[in-house]
Amino acid sequence: MTIEPSAPAASLPAPETAEITRFVFRTPSTSGVLQRARELLAAAPRELSESFEQAVRGAGLQA
């Protein structure tokens, strides 16, 4: 999975773009994001990693 650089929301009026950022996650080509996310969840409580894997499976984002 690749993820585009997080981009300022284009539709937002100018004074707000300085503060607000929208995170856009693009598929399907692979990148390190899923792997990195799993790595940082490796030491996290089991509930978090289970929740993460359920969401990833539901979204069809198997690495």
Place this chain on the structure above:
Amino acid sequence: MPVKIVVTLHGIRTHGRWQKEVTPYLARHGLVPYHLDYGWFGVLSFLFPWTRARRVQWLRDELRDLADRTGARRVSVIAHSFGTWLALEALEAENGGLRYDRMVLTGSIVRRDFPWDAVIRRHGWVQAVRNERARGDHVVRLAAWFARLAGPVAPRAGASGADGFLAPPAQVRETLVAGGHSEVLNIANYDRWARFIAYPSLPPDHLRVVQTLVQQIRALAAAELDLDPALVRANVFVPEGGTLRMLRGAWDNMTHAPEHDIVLRFDHGSTGRAFRDGMPFSIRRKARSWTAGVLPGPQQARLHPRLQWVLSLPIGRLVTHDQVTVARDVVGVLNVDGLDTVPAMLQTPGDAALKALVFALWATTEKIRRSLALADTGEPLHDD
């Protein structure tokens, strides 16, 4: 916190013993019951339009009086049989003068093509409905049959208590019960009705799950952003009455009490945008005050004065659409935020480590989503 009033309405040929039986279940969830009794109403009275109209007017008067005396802008309703018809005839007759919060319909004789989409989504006259129906309910089929045969004097009735509503919006939840017209009044389901009406107040089983995950997500964010955990907080906003409000108890380290009552529109700040668009947003303070337009003044005044940044994660079913991962059926927003300083990582939004962290935190909200979605229907926690 304002209390929720629950009006109960019985059906024909009964005084509604179930209304008294449901009381302790409502009380357990902090709800205030208000039982209405229009006396014994026979089948013959149901057949005549003028006797039905008198009962509709009576209910409109009762509900207006209740609103005047309590100040309640909306009441919830539990109704059975003819009571379901009365409740919705009164609602339509008031044409916006009366609004319900959540409704539990049992043995409903409301017409199957009732315009829920307009009533809920366009007008906002009702927030959500739980339609407790039974395929073996022959009484509601009889009412539908009469409505078809009796022509202009017939009530606008139908077999929604047996066959459900036609093309209802997502806010109308159909629940199938085994049995017939009396079995829908099953004491085993009273706790579910109370939970449904009490939402977004969470019962203990769901609150425990959500609290635990919120605490863990906050701790993970603090560690990965290399911040003092005491300066990182987390909270959940859920939709209520066309606005977003903080879910009581589903927070961690939220010690600034005015924030608990913040009311957001769906285009307010990072929280509103995350809810509206189904994508994560972050917002960071760049000046002494937040940029005008992010939040209206009265809501900004409630913010913790040391708040510097917010990461808003929509709580919804993650799907991939047009090669972009988005949250669908969004039930709320998890905010992780911080005081005093903006972490270095948040100041470089393209940073790969930040993107991985945001995605990890976002996806770990899945179990919160499941709990909120279940709680929203009145169902207790199920084991996976």
